Amino acid sequence: MMGLTPYLILSAILLVLGIAIVISKRNAIAMLIGVEFILNAATLNLVAFSRHGIGGLSGQTAALFVIVLAAAEAVVALAIFLNFYHTIATVDIDQGDQLKG
Amino acid sequence: MNSWLLTSIIFVPLLGMGTVLVVPPHLIRRTALLFTLLAFLLSLGILPHFLGTPIQVFGADYQNGFKLVDRLPWIHSGGFAIDYMVGVDGIGFPLVLLTTVICLLACIASWNITKSPRGYFALFLLLETGLLGVFTALDFFLFYVFWELTLLPMYFLIGIWGGPRREYAAIKFFLYTLLGSVLMLIVMLWFFFASNDQGAHTFNLIRLTTPGVLPAFATHKAMWIACFTMLYIAFAVKIPVFPFHTWLPDAHVEAPTPISMILAGLLLKMGGYGLLRISYPILPHAAAVQAVAWTLGILGVINIIYGALCALAQTDFKKLVAYSSISHMGFVLLGIALLTQAGFQGAMFQMIAHGITSAAMFFLVGVIYDRVHHRDIPRLGGLAVQMPIYTGLAILGFFAAMGLPGLCGFIGEIYVLLGSWQAQVLGPVGAKVLTVIAAVSVVLTAGYILWSVQRVFLGAAKPEYEGVPEISGREILVMAPLGALAIALGVLPWQTVFTFVSGTLDHILKLVA
Amino acid sequence: MDGLTPEHLRYLWPVLALIVTLGAILVGALIGREGSGRRGLLAAALAGLILAVLLALRLNPHSALRTPPSGDWLSRYLFLDPLYRFVIIYLSIFLGGILLVSNSLWRRPTWEWPVYLCLLIGSLIGMILLASARHLIFLAIAFEMASLPSYVLVGFRRFNTKSAEGAAKYVVFGAVCSALMIYGISLLYGVTGTFDWEQIVLRLAVEGVPPLAVAALVCLFIGLAFKISLAPMHFWCPDAFEAAGADVAAWLSVGSKSAALLALARLAHILLPSISPGIRDHAILLVAVVAIVTMTVANLSAYWQTSVKRLLAYSSIAHAGYIVCGVLVLADTAGTAAIVAYILVYLLMNLGAFSVTGLIEAQNGSDHLDNFVGLGTRNPRLAAVMTFFLFSLVGLPPLAGFAVKWILLSTLWQHELAFVVVAILANTLFSLFYYMRIARAMYFSSPQPVPSLQLDGGSPLATIQVPGLMVAVLAVCAAGLIALFLGWGLLNNLSLSLFAT
Incomplete structure (x- = not known):
């Protein structure tokens, strides 16, 4: 069985990727994907820690909750983006320039 | 035992404010007058308590x-101990009476306010409550609350009912004063948590003066110098002392006449009163430091000379009066700074005298403005022909401000100068130098007052002022008491003021020495 | 479900009542006739809120800020202390006020009303649980429960470009921050092997705080700071508030901020006293710097705003900066008590100010500052209460805004945080400028009809009609501000009593 380290490295890569996407992209859908990267990094962490005997099963249970949260958030976010698209016909967040100051 | 007399005096105007807000429109003025009159009559009830020799009282x-x-x-x-505590001594009581008198007269002077009178008189009465509270509060927290309570009504009274640049003047007034208040708030926190009155913290302004109640302050020089400085700035903004004075010409010029009367006559006194009530009794060691006395003394003299010079340069009649206020209030600071009996008494007298003369002068300027709709001195002239009664009253008011012997302005200035001449705190020569410089201002004051009297009232009658109506009965009703007080204080200074104030002032001086 | 006794279930009843209310409204909307029954649904929602308050009042939590680990089921997830009860009562009553205001301002199709109610009540449940969460996954769920409806509420004014844009920005920002927070929670779990905050703290106290845990704690702080809108996580706030209706903005400015503030205060108060002084001092410095930067940035940005909702949003950021300073006090619970007192009064000021703004907006179709011009003559009473709210927000006596600021400042001063006191006072001076702009518009500027602003056909010069329920809300807010100033001792006693041992 592999040790904990590879999982943590993968999760760190996911986190960094996620943050990079969120920072660099201006497309709302892409940003949402970046957020999912971060959430999946967290999920991976939880499962990996739990699997290696830290804190029993609660980590894996928590991972389920995180997946549900991510799904719920995606639903709401997509609905809002759709509405944004309907009104402004773009999903580029920077194109929204009604709110300034 | 609570006598409730002061409490009723303070809150009668507030009650009046509530009443003004609900009475039908045609009764607003009369209601306001009724309540200011009531406050005045009640305040006369304080007088008997101060009759007797100083030691008895x-x-x-x-x-x-x-x-x-x-x-x-x-x-x-949660550890706070804040009382509603009011009371008067020799320095509070004359100012309470001054407040009720000036507010009563200002209320009569407000009769011709036509722009939403309901709001005007409501704020006016709120302002009176705030002022009365400041002059009577004996709890620092309560003092602060009343202090701030004067701020809001004044802001709106200048900002809504003022002249063309009213917005600018109002916000400037507000900012300067709030800056001072914020510093006072820090001192309040500092005093409270440093105090130890039998194991508890206290806001009580009387207890705080008792030796040992502020134990840390007795040893840490930096601490009391810091507190003294912050308090000084808070009060200096109100007095106003150079370089915190720049709000005053704007505010005075833009405010409507009755509000200028209150501003000059009463609000400026909050600063001097604060020094005498809080700074000096609670931080006596700071007051006795030579550098502090030098700083305050020099600033006082700067105020006197600077104010007079600026007044000389003005062509706007109201601005001239405003700068003369700065000059006159400089005497208050000088008298307090140099820690002599005569100086303290002179400063206190000057506060009251200036309360009367500045209110009178602003009112007199307002009377002209109402008739000719400008205040430009070069364009005026020869009014003595058209308005002889008015001119007589005006010359009385202006000469009182100038410090003509026999009128009230003279006594305060001469006492301050006598006191500063004898002062020991600046060494043998320092105080004498300051005194001589301050005395020069007498010439300057005479200069700007006589010059403006000449330009406004004397000379040939100008055709454009033909038919300007003479001063009305209502206006005489405002001006006559002020004139009478100016004469009374000038002729009988001891019986009218010194007998009431000297006891307390001597006690404060004893705390400092 | 071991240890789930009726005794403990009692603590859940208020929340259950809210959930039932939410369900009832949904069902009611489905079975009722299309486009009718707005009043009935409002009454049902209010009844549910009142029921929750009553049930909460029946609770008798006896312990202080920290519940001793009693081992029962519910208290593994929630801190069942007096603060929990307070949050239920506080937020439910507040939402009641919001509903009354919303009802007066409602201009949207009737069928959207039940949706709106459900979103508000849903976020209320999330906020209550967020403020009391002890289990970190529970905290994350509560966080999302509070956030998701808020995103939708901000975007609720469909076909409005501003609303759509504000909601999109808000949801992106929120999703990133909450993802980071969840990532932090997963790291904390890796370091300590538990999600229970008490046990995490115990571990960290005994075994020291490894760098990974520091990173995790910072992530957790970022999540909460987003909800509180601390700099630099405050950018969403002006956009979202300008996008949302004034009622929703009021709800978010007080509800979600105070819930997250209480959560932060509670977690910090358990964590910081226990861990090593080195890290504690850094944490305190971090919070202090963030707080000071927040209030300064907000107060300086607010001045340039012409949208009053946006201006009030910056004001609410600045106030969040002030309030969070209460977290810095660790020696006793006085700091947290000061936070409670502050948010109580903050509710009155903000509800009032946003309600008046909502009225102006409903009348003129815009919350531009110009629409406030001449309010002093058009509707003197409305202008007067607005002035009350503004000056209370500045923190001037004789209004309660001063009293709570004073409580906060004196607590900070007592705990030798004088530099924070000076920062708050300096900011009070800055803030004067922009609150004054509204007062100036209402009283000093003379009304001039601006044709471009008459979007909904309402004239800016017209007298503003204030619906009856709104009058009641505004009167309660204004009277409360004076009453709570005169009796701020009671306020102080109340907030301190929440933490008495």
Whole structure:
């Protein structure tokens, strides 16, 4: 069985990727994907820690909750983006320039 | 035992404010007048308590000199001990009377306010409550609350009913004063948490003057110098002392006439009163430091000379009067700074005298403005022909401000100068130099007053002022009491002022020495 | 479900009542006739809120800020202390006020009303649980429960470009921050092997705080700071508030901020006293710097705003900066008590100010500052209460805004945080400028009809009609501000009593 380290490295890569996407992209859908990267990094962490005997099963249970949260958030976010698209016909967040100051 | 007399005086105007807000429109003015009159009559009730020799009235020390103390627990929670505590001594009581008198006269002077009178008189009465509270509060927290309470009504009174640049003047006034208040708030925190009155913290302004109640302050010089400086700035903004004075010409010029009367006559006194009530008794060691006395003394002299020079340069009549206020209030600071008996008495007298003369001058300027709709001195002239009664009253008011012997302005200035001449705190020569410089201002004051009297009232009658109506009965009603007071204080200074104030002032001086 | 006794279930009843209310409204909307029954649904929602308050009042939590680990089921997830009860009562009553205001301002199709109610009540449940969460996954769920409806509420004014844009920005920002927070929670779990905050703290106290845990704690702080809108996580706030209706903005400015503030205060108060002084001092410095930067940035940005909702949003950021300073006090619970007192009064000021703004907006179709011009003559009473709210927000006596600021400042001063006191006072001076702009518009500027602003056909010069329920809300807010100033000892006692041992 592999040790904990590879999982943590993968999760760190996911986190960094996620943050990079969120920072660099201006497309709302892409940003949402970046957020999912971060959430999946967290999920991976939880499962990996739990699997290696830290804190029993609660980590894996928590991972389920995180997946549900991510799904719920995606639903709401997509609905809002759709509405944004309907009104402004773009999903580029920077194109929204009604709110300034 | 609470006598409730002061409490009723303070809150009668507030009650009046509530009434003004609900009465039908045609009764608003009369209601306001009724309540200011009521406050004045009630305040006369203080007088009997101060008849007698100073030692009978004021006791042996500062802490025992308070009369008519009303005390109710207000906030006692989580370590705070804040009382509703009001009372008067020799310095509070004359200012209470001055407040009720000036407010009554200003209320009569407000008769021709036509722009939403309901709001005007409501704020006016709120302002009176704030002022009365400041001059009577004996709890620092309560003092602060009343201090701030004067801020809002004044802001709106200038900002809504003022002249063309009213917005600018109002916000400037507000900012300067709030800056001072914020510094006072820090001092309040500092005093409260440093105080130890039998194991508890206290806001009580009398207890705080008792030696040992601020133990840390007795040893840490930096601490009391810091507090003294912050308090000084808070009060200096109100007096106003150079370089915190720039709000005053704007505010005075833009404010409507009755509000200028209150601003000059009463609000400026809050600063001097604050020094005498809080700074000096609570931080006596700071006051006795030579550098502090030098700084305050020099600033006082700067005020006197600078104000007079600026007044000389003005062509706007109201601005001239405003700068003369700065000059006159400089005497208050000089008298207090140099720690002599005569100086203290002179400063106190000057506050009251200036309360009367500045209110009178602003009112007189307002009378002209109402008739000719400008205040440009070069365009005026020869009014003595058209308005002889008005000119007589005006010359009385202006000469009182100038310091003509026999009128009230003279006594305060001469006492301050006498006191500063004898002062020891600046060494043998320093005080004398300051005195001589300050004395020069007498010439300057005479210069700008006589010159403006000449330009406004004397000379050939100008055709454009043909048919300007003479001063009305209502206006005489405002001006006559002020003139009478100016003469009374000038002829009988001891009986009208010194007998009431000297006991307390001596006690404060004893605390400092 | 071991240890789930009726005794413990009692603590859940208020929340259950809210959930039932939410369900009832949904069902009611489905079975009722299309486009009718707005009043009935409002009454049902209010009844549910009142029921929750009553049930909460029946609770008798006896312990202080920290519940001793009692081992029962519910208290593994929630801190069942007096603060929990307070949050239920506080937020439910507040939402009641919001509903009354919303009802007066409602201009949207009737069928959207039940949706709106459900979103508000849903976020209320999330906020209550967020403020009391002890289990970190529970905290994350509560966080999302509070956030998701808020995103939708901000975007609720469909076909409005501003609303759509504000909601999109808000949801992106929120999703990133909450993802980072969840990532932090997963790291904390890796370091300590538990999600229970008490046990995490115990571990960290005994075994020291490894760098990974520091990173995790910072992530957790970022999540909460987003909800509180601390700099630099405050950018969403002006956009979202300008996008949302004034009622929703009021709800978010007080509800979600105070819930997250209480959560932060509670977690910090358990964590910081226990861990090593080195890290503690850094944490305190971090919070202090963030707080000071927040209030300064907000107060300086607010001045340039012409949208009053946006201006009030910056004001609410600045106030969040002030309030969070209460977290710095660790020696006793006085700091947290000061936070409670502050948010109580903050509710009155903000509800009032946003309600008046909502009225102006409903009348003129815009919350531009110009629409406030001449309010002093058009509707003197409305202008007067607005002035009350503004000056209370500045923190001037004799209004309660001063009293709570004073409580906060004196607590900070007592705990030798004088530099924070000076920062708050300096900011009070800055803030004067922009609150004054509204007062100036209402009283000093003379009304001039601006044709471009008459979007909904309402004239800016017209007298503003204030619906009856709104009058009641505004009167309660204004009277409360004076009453709570005169009796701020009671306020102080109340907030301190929440933490008495």
